[in-house]
Amino acid sequence: MDEAAGRSRPVDFDTATAVHRKRRRPLRGEVVSALEKAVGPEHVLSGRTALEVYARDSWPLAALRLHHGAELPLPDVVVLPGGVAEVSAVLEILYEHEVPVIPYGGGSGVLGGTLPVSGGAVVDVKRLDRVLEINDEGLYVTAQAGILAVDLERALARVGLTLGHFPQSVDVASLGGLIATRSAGQFSTKYGNIEDMLLALEVVLPGGKVVRTRLAPRSSTGPDVKNLFLGSEGTLGIVTEASLRVHPRPEKRETQSYEVADFVKGLELIRRVMRTGLRPAVIRLYDPIETAHSFKGLASQGRCLLLFVFEGFGRLVDLEASAVDEICGPEAERQLGPEPGRHWLEHRNIVRALPEFMNQNLVVDTLEVAATWDRVADLYRTMTERMLKVKGIISASAHSSHSYTQGTNLYITFVALGPDLAAAERVYYEIWEAAMTACLEAGGTMCHHHGVGLHRTRWMPAEHGEALEVLRRLKEALDPKGLMNPGKLFGEVD
Ligand SMILES: Cc1cc2nc3c(=O)[nH]c(=O)nc-3n(C[C@H](O)[C@H](O)[C@H](O)COP(=O)(O)OP(=O)(O)OC[C@H]3O[C@@H](n4cnc5c(N)ncnc54)[C@H](O)[C@@H]3O)c2cc1C
Missing domain, CATH: 3.30.43.10 (Uridine Diphospho-n-acetylenolpyruvylglucosamine Reductase, domain 2)
Known part of the structure; x- marks a missing residue:
């Protein structure tokens, strides 16, 4: 209710x-x-x-x-x-x-x-897939919203620039979709998430009016109109064009990894790194199940893998790598060197296709949440414990992949048994319910970067409380006939 x-x-x-x-x-x-x-x-x-x-x-x-x-x-x-x-x-x-x-x-x-x-x-x-302007002096790009992230990145690479936004779905996700879902890329710890990159946009409102926001590095001119469309998931208008910050391509890239005794210890090391102001491009921590699965032969059984990628200005990369080593080296079980990072860079976008699981009567999904450092260890324990109580679940594993000074995300993968549709749907909804409820109770946010869609609307009232009213009034004002992407985000069905 x-x-x-x-x-x-x-x-x-x-x-x-x-x-x-x-x-x-x-x-x-x-x-x-x-x-x-x-x-x-x-x-x-x-x-x-x-x-x-x-x-x-x-x-x-x-x-x-x-x-x-x-x-x-x-x-x-x-x-x-x-x-x-x-x-x-x-x-x-x-x-x-x-x-x-x-x-x-x-x-x-x-x-x-x-x-x-x-x-x-x-x-x-x-079909709106053109790069309209790459401005090297101002370090921004303007492109149409239908361009795929991979094509935008290729166009920038040709002139020595990068957006720095690499979601795992880089080959298939469009710029408009990334904006509309508040996407996060794998290198977010250095380059930020899509909201940190967006400078201006063009959007077509319900009814056909076209609006554009002003391109500036920042402005103090009232509530930020472009931000209203970040995460709007097609419910307020259609994004047709966007201008985004870009960066010179990195001069150097290094990786290093550590084996740590347990997941909570690994979280603590990330917290300490982030607190110093160091900004590795990637920080990833895998629990023992995911370490064994993704880094076979590269880490010991039962341990967690903590992986860093540093990139950018050469001397800064060296400094960051050695400063991180000073923090993590003495506390880790083992320094694993560059190999796990190289392995990750090579395999990071390979995902097993869902039919492989479904043919074995397995139900698999992932969910990503986030919390502040003071809450995230409890969030990890509470969520995985509750999920593992659901009848039919086989495993719930986690990694952290987007870190901030104030906290980090948890990306949880579950596998369950669902021999027929009724059983599969039951176990699917029960696991999600256990996970989302535990997350909200433990003080997390129920979604870090995949968005709400149809599925997560049921938890929007619990996530936002009274603040949901603000979003609903915005929706009513911009889309009075309620025609834009019905059933999504706001959960209004009657
Ligand atoms: C294997 C895999 C890996 C993934 N990895 C990541 C990841 O690392 N990081 C991440 O953030 N996400 C990830 N995702 C999720 C997904 O790629 C993102 O949510 C992405 O932003 C969706 O973009 P899209 O163009 O495919 O959008 P769609 O799926 O087409 O649409 C998503 C939503 O945006 C709306 N929308 C789309 N285009 C527009 C537009 N132009 N204007 C207004 N609304 C619009 C749609 O109505 C819908 O509500 C992954 C998905 C898969 C399958």
Whole structure:
């Protein structure tokens, strides 16, 4: 029950789809004709295969449902505009005809954020894929929102620059999607997360109005409009362009690793490093299960691996590496040298495909939370203990991969047994419920970087309390017809 606002129910997949199914209205032919006129008929898709492709993102529960032969709600139409003027025309048509709009980038979101639970139009911005300006003097780049992160990084690399944003999904995630979900990259400890990079954006509001924010290194001109769209997950408008901070490519890169006795000890060492003001590009700490799994033969059984990557200005890299060694060396069980770091750099984006697990009746998912240093050890213990009490769970393991002066994140992977859809869904929801409830009780935030999507809306009232009202009023003001990505983020289903 939504205690904060007392006006909507928590949303799970079945609730959301059942409620939204009742609201579905057939898409009128005149709307399709208007869309075809706006973007060209070849960019309006309504064949069954296209609708099925756009019915899902990378949410494991959606994959599980399809694996077991269950259906997902389909959109009515998919539209691929080719520029901001076309995005504006499309949103004008859809808003006038009261058609739900689901903004779509790379489809790599892992929480059902693009599932068309009310039907409507998926608006895929992938054709907006140009780099518009690379400004070496001002160290910023302006690009269209549909560009894939990997292509943006390649364009910057050609002129000796880097964005420094490397999510594991770099090959498939779009710039707009990264902004809309408040993404974090693997090198975030040095370069920051997407919110630290964003300088300005262009967004098309529901109804078609195009707004742009001013490009400046900082400004003190009231609440920051661009920040309203960071993490908005397609519920407030469609991001069409963004300007971001960039950096000269690093002169040097080094890695070093340590074996530590236990996870809490490793957290303490990261805290001490961050407190000094040192900023390694990457700090990763793996619990014994993940150390054994990801670094076979490179660390001892039952130990935790603590890994650093330093990069940037050469002399600073050397200094950081030796200063970190002064902090970690005496406290660690063993110095492991550069090899685990090299291994990680090489394998970091290789992910086992979900069907491999589903074919063995296994339910696998990951969840990422964060807490301040004074709470994070308790958060780790409480969450893993509660998750491991759920009937059917096989393992819950963790690593920390994004650290700050004030705290760090925990990225937890669980594996459970789910021989049929009913059993798989039960164990899936029970584990998530145990994890999220334990996280919030232990003083963490329920999400570090994957966003809320469809799946996490049920815990939004508990996460935000009264503050959720602010977000809801913003939503009502910008999207009075409630057409932008229904069912996501705000959890309003009735
Ligand atoms: C294997 C794997 C690894 C991952 N690793 C990371 C990681 O390291 N760090 C990380 O942060 N995330 C990671 N993710 C999650 C995912 O890649 C991110 O959430 C990413 O930001 C989603 O981008 P996308 O373009 O695929 O968005 P989509 O999945 O298409 O959409 C995500 C949400 O953003 C909205 N949206 C998309 N484009 C726009 C737009 N232009 N304007 C407004 N709203 C829009 C959608 O409506 C939806 O709500 C990973 C996912 C996978 C599958």
